[in-house]
Amino acid sequence: MKAVLLHGPVISSSRGKLIDIKKKFDPNNVVVFDPSASSGQIMASLQTVPMFSDDRLIIIENPQEDFVLPYTLYSIPYTLILWFDHEIDPKKYPQAEILFFPEGKEISAFPFLDLLASKNEQSSTAYKNAFLELEKLKNAGFDTQYIITMVFYLLRSLIYLPKKAHPYVMQKVAKQRKNFSQGEIISLYRFILDSDFKIKKGLLETGHAEFLLVNLFCH
Secondary structure (H helix, E strand, O other): OOOEEEOOOOHHHHHHHHHHHHHHOOOHHEEOOOOOOOOOHHHHHHOOOOOOOOEEEEEEEOOOOOOOHHHHHOOOEEEEEEEEOOOOOOOOOOOOOOOOOOOOOOOOHHHHHHHHHHOOOOHHHHHHHHHHHHHHHHOOOOOHHHOOOOOOHHHHHHHHOOOOOHHHHHHHHHHHHHOOHHHHHHHHHHHHHHHHHHHHHOOOOHEEEEEEHHHHHHO
16 A cells, blocks of 8 residues: 655645546546545445455545554555645654645636636626636646546535634635535536546537536526
């Protein structure tokens, strides 16, 4: 087992790194656990020995505080990624490779996500500014796959936000949640999943997918 810890407040960078790592694995060998997963569920997956020798990638996003690295499973061929959307004390995971993403002046996806989440508030202005922020991200080298990943992050936040999240983030998300019904969030999830599939199969151009994405959120 190889363990890697990704943490720090600059989620755009840590997510980008996570995407780069995922690209090295067969999608069928990638398992992702969200914060609601229990330690028991995670351990059951870690203890599953694959039929073939292909390396698996197991990603745990914001694992619960009682989670500890299973050192006894180091002989099983998999890579374990611990991803946090904030800074933590890396001493808790002494055997892991540490990748820290501190605050910086780099381009962030959050202005774009905030405009999407504002939905119908000043619709025409948000619509225009969302495309401007999207263009900034693309000019900074972020591809459509990264943008889709960050939009998934936004939708997950609208459904579930860890109690340990920063008060400012909790207040902002609470306001954003009022703009979406559960049915709308489900529809957005389905749309993005479908678009992601079509892009990967060459059935949908990335530019058209980005236009549809912004249009669906802002109108």
